[in-house]
Amino acid sequence: MFLITPDYYVDFKCKASACTDNCCIGWEIDIDEYSDAVYSSVEGEFGEFLNDHIDRNTDVPFFKLDKNERCSFLDENNLCRIITNMGEDYLCDICHMHPRFCNYFGEFKTMGVGLCCEEAARIIIENDEITSFEINKIDEESDEDCDKDTFENTTNIFNELTDYLRYCNPDFMSIQEVLDEIAISAEAVQYYYSKQDYKECKHILYNPVGSDIFENHTFPDFVEFLKTLEIMDNKWSVTLNSITEKLDTLNKEETAFDKAYPENNIIYANIAIYFIFRYLFNAVHNGDIYSPIVFTVFAVKTIKFCDILTFVKNGRSICVEERIENAKLFSKEIEYSTENVEAIYNWLA
Numbered sequence: 001m002f003l004i005t006p007d008y009y010v011d012f013k014c015k016a017s018a019c020t021d022n023c024c025i026g027w028e029i030d031i032d033e034y035s036d037a038v039y040s041s042v043e044g045e046f047g048e049f050l051n052d053h054i055d056r057n058t059d060v061p062f063f064k065l066d067k068n069e070r071c072s073f074l075d076e077n078n079l080c081r082i083i084t085n086m087g088e089d090y091l092c093d094i095c096h097m098h099p100r101f102c103n104y105f106g107e108f109k110t111m112g113v114g115l116c117c118e119e120a121a122r123i124i125i126e127n128d129e130i131t132s133f134e135i136n137k138i139d140e141e142s143d144e145d146c147d148k149d150t151f152e153n154t155t156n157i158f159n160e161l162t163d164y165l166r167y168c169n170p171d172f173m174s175i176q177e178v179l180d181e182i183a184i185s186a187e188a189v190q191y192y193y194s195k196q197d198y199k200e201c202k203h204i205l206y207n208p209v210g211s212d213i214f215e216n217h218t219f220p221d222f223v224e225f226l227k228t229l230e231i232m233d234n235k236w237s238v239t240l241n242s243i244t245e246k247l248d249t250l251n252k253e254e255t256a257f258d259k260a261y262p263e264n265n266i267i268y269a270n271i272a273i274y275f276i277f278r279y280l281f282n283a284v285h286n287g288d289i290y291s292p293i294v295f296t297v298f299a300v301k302t303i304k305f306c307d308i309l310t311f312v313k314n315g316r317s318i319c320v321e322e323r324i325e326n327a328k329l330f331s332k333e334i335e336y337s338t339e340n341v342e343a344i345y346n347w348l349a
């Protein structure tokens with residue numbers, strides 16, 4: 001089969017103990033059946049420790065967290081005891097994959113790294129070129145069913161969207177304006193996508209028609225809606241409240257922000273491409289191309305407004321680490337909760 005990855009994928013390497021965050025803190029990791037069977041058979045002192053720290057009282061077993069919400073297998077140096085005692089091959093599926101994500105479409109597999117991880121976020125944010133994609137043949141079989149034509153046509157729409165972001169002239173139109181146009185065309189793109197008229201989908205993208213999504217779905221309303229979703233970190237609710245309180249100032253400061261950081265165009269284009277790549281192809285399975293497009297536009301705008309908030313708080317400056325923090329916060333709170341993404345899709349419908 002063929003593997004499609006963003007060009008930065010090969011550069012990703014987990015920072016392990018050097019990470020300021022740690023994805024092994026605060027999450028109860030589910031263990032797949034195969035790994036659980038292997039863990040049950042481990043003997044000796046480590047086998048005892050291993051099995052004492054797995055909760056098997058639920059449908060799906062998971063690694064217990066300690067009183068500080070750390071995975072029980074995280075040692076004092078923030079290294080995973082399963083790796084240090086048994087080797088990387090013994091990680092369960094989720095730990096082995098994270099923060100990578102993958103999706104199967106017949107003979108194609110898409111794979112990337114999630115924005116919730118600080119190293120992945122750094123690679124995406126520090127990329128000074130618009131993301132491109134690589135296709136490589138891999139030695140893997142898939143039994144996932146997929147209509148070849150639908151995949152090919154969805155890929156064409158994906159390429160059109162990324163090219164639109166790649167070739168837009170910032171002197172003529174900012175990335176935010178391009179994204180807004182894309183959101184406005186989303187309803188019509190969905191209409192023609194459902195009719196399998198892909199030629200018209202492409203035409204619509206460059207000639208947006210239809211009702212203005214922003215009339216009924218304003219950004220301030222979106223922020224209000226985000227406040228109603230399940231919130232994991234108090235930092236997120238503080239950020240959302242500050243955006244609401246300072247919205248007028250943030251709107252006014254957007255131009256100064258873009259002027260101070262001309263690289264914004266590439267940064268937000270790459271964040272948009274990350275979301276489009278991750279979510280758009282699901283349309284091949286469920287026929288919904290509208291939701292991932294408008295979700296991308298609102299997600300990028302939210303992350304940008306978190307950045308403008310930081311820019312204003314700092315007296316008109318922001319560093320890469322702060323941008324990473326903001327992108328990570330959005331990703332953890334929204335993207336990594338299927339319920340939250342679904343709720344947003346429904347809100348945007």
Ligand code: SF4
Nearest residue numbers: 014015019023117119
């Ligand atoms: S957040 Fe990323 S870099 Fe940090 S430990 Fe997790 S995977 Fe590694």
